[in-house]
Amino acid sequence: MDELKASAKPFDISKQEVWDAWVKVRGNKGSSGVDGVSIEMFEKDLKNNLYKVWNRMSSGTYFPPDVKAVPIPKGGGGIRVLGVPTVLA
Template identity: 65%
Template sequence: MGSSKSTEKPFNISKGLVWAAYQKVKANKGAPGVDGQSVDAFEKDLKDNLYRIWNRMSSGSYFPPPVKAVEIAKAHGDGVRVLGVPTVADRVAQTVVAMTLEPRMEQIFHDGSYGYRVGRSALDAVEACRERC
């Protein structure tokens, strides 16, 4: 007696969503991560790279690689801050997650919530406080 393996993945992530996430990452450009791979280099094996991301995410075996630490000068010239630069593949994976979660989370956030929300900022929160007080 043989056992049949299920071909279903535990997480329903469409290949179209991975493609849409890649399009956003490509439009944003950005520097290479710790692996040194640019968006242009990622495109050279685009089909396999996107399939690998989709397969790992939908099977639950995706783990992000290390992030490249880059020091950038602070806007006011007072020292530096460290910026984490993920790989192109990880930016695609992060965008898939964001595109999946943001619409769901927006439905449950209180209208007065401003932190980490698309189209809202700390300045918006301050303005709301001024109006209410």
């Protein structure tokens, strides 16, 4: 597992942690966020896209993008706002 650890990066984030997070995101089967990138589109270049996310996170240059606000009607009246994050950071 040590070979998956970042070297000479300010944040110690393993590629395995990024992979595990991806598995959870994919498992949610959600819709695309404000960037319009679906899970299927992200998977077309999965290795490169996950590398980019890992590289940005471990180097400290990752900043989460805006979240898409989706109004969800509540059963008893009113609205709850659901935040849909982007897949491709």
